Amino acid sequence: MEPFIAAHNMVLAHLHAVETYRKHYQSEQGGKIGIAVHAIMYEPLRDVEDDRQAARRKLAFNNAWFLDPLVFGDYPREMRSVLGSRLPRFTQRESQRLLKAGLDFVGVNHYTTLYAKDCMHSSPCESGGSAIEGFVYVSGESDGIPIGEQTACSTFYVVPDGMERLISYLKRRYNNTPMFLAENGYAQLDQPNESVEILLNDYKRMEYHRKYLAALANAMRDGADVRGYFVWSLLDNFEWLYGYTRRFGLYHVDYTTLKRTPKLSAKWYRDFLANSASLIWPGGERGLSYMYSTEPDHKPVAEM
DSSP, X not given: OHHHHHHHHHHHHHHHHHHHHHHHTHHHHOOOOEEEEEOOEEEESSSSHHHHHHHHHHHIIIIIHHHHHHHHSSOOHHHHHHHGGGSOOOOHHHHHHHHHHOOSEEEEEOOOEEEEEXXXXXXXXXXXXXXXXXXXXXXXXXXXXESSEEOSSTTOEEOHHHHHHXXXXXXXXXXXXXXXXXXXXXXXXXXXXXXXXXXXXXXXXXXXXXXXXXXXXXXXXXXXXXXXXXXXXXBOOOOGGGXXXXXXXXXXXXTTTOOEEEOHHHHHHHXXXXXXXXXXXXXXXXXXXXXXXXXXXXXXXXXX
């Protein structure tokens, strides 16, 4: 029960913050207020109905748990049908306040897509899949084959199409509430014994952002109201449980001297922003207009 009570109090705390801002500050400042969720996309592990339902259920437990109350005034039906009385209830007044407060935007922190396997009707089920997880087992592999290239964060895989599917899901579920991609990035292992020149040549990070941005652009062409995109991160920094052992930055940081040096991905991103109209190739294939050398000078070697 404790995780559900804690989450319930988080939603109510957010409600109080929104009401306070709208009452005392928004008219003067003209700001917008929303919430950001760590949004993973889920695909069924097996081509069976139980796993298709598990993927939908996991999307609700991972994303809609916090978004549904702020848009619809109550928790997702997928959660309520599974948890019953274990899931707290909002009073009628709280639901009305939630609906009135609303959201100006949804912040989306997206890095990866995972497989979902049913743990309610399927047997046996691997470890995990508890009530707080929606009775769903998640994995980055199917029959030993990864869903995409694994990054330096063990649960983060490169699955660009997952970006498009996630944004389309959020568009449909939340009536196309404006969205900001608040985080999207590629983790590489810190290699203290490697030369800085090697670390600056982060070709895989450049490719990650190229492909994810193309998938995001496709969702936008289909009508998703996406207002902004933020790379995680501008700089290598302290990454929670990983500390300084994982690097997400477009800029390399020497943690001893704090010197900051642009990586290949930073130079590519600069040029992408300057040529953002070149997201589609003439033949319709999604891509970007520059190809970069893997040589240390990182100069563009050809235009497509």
